[in-house]
Amino acid sequence: DFDQLESKTEMFETGLKVVDLLTPYVKGGKIGLFGGAGVGKTVLIQEMIMRVAKLHEGVSVFAGVGERTREGNDLIDEMTDSGVLDKTALVFGQMDEPPGTRLRVALAGLTMAEYFRDVQKQDVLFFIDNIFRFTQAGSEVSTLLGRMPSAVGYQPNLADEMGLL
Template sequence: NFSELESKTEMFETGIKVIDLLTPYVQGGKIGLFGGAGVGKTVLIQEMIYRVAENFGGVSVFAGVGERTREGNDLIHEMVDSGVLDKTALVFGQMDEPPGTRLRVALSALTMAEYFRDVEKQDVLLFIDNIFRFTQAGSEVSTLLGRMPSAVGYQPNLADEMGLL
């Protein structure tokens, strides 16, 4: 219901001092983590999952779009070791899976996050790793369906897919 929407802005306290001080996140907002291999993106994600579970009792949903099997395995073991696996939903469409599977992983994770938010009334942290691979899978599906790519090579329905997400 539109009349029940709140327009106030609240800071999402991650408990990670450098983030809360220098680049605070807005609760309910969207952020992106960009960086090369080995700079600590996954470590930051793991820490945020842990802190949401421990500090807020919330749920984290992680979508691994085109992930390597090793990365998914490492993430699961980290969740078990930190004791937050029961507060985490993990969805993977690995890089060796068909493009349709990889495309749907992010949307499946979004559906799970909406369920936890709307039905279970829990705070939810949704991670999608990696948006580029989501776009790439959409392009592969589009090619398989015989759709003409745009002038820059992306699928003609890229805006629709990103809007859906």
């Protein structure tokens, strides 16, 4: 409900000094991590998941859209080794899956995050890796449904899909 929305801005302390100082995160906000392959985006995500579980006793939800099988296995192994798998929900639509599956993985992850927030009353960090692959899967589904692409080649309902997410 509208009357229950928080009007104050509260900072989320990650425990990572460089992040908290240079790019502080707002609770309830959205953050994009952009960079080339191999620069450490997933390492940063893993570190944040571990710190949320250990410092804040919160839950993290990770939706892997179009991930490689190896990356998913590595993430599960890392969460197991660090002892935070019980505070983490992982959902994957790997790159060999049909586009409809990859498209729905982000929404399934969002549903999990909403459950932890609304029903379990827990603080939640929700990660989608990779949002471009979500868009790409939507484009593939749109093509399979015979929809006419927009002028730049994306699906005509891209804004609706992103807004829903």
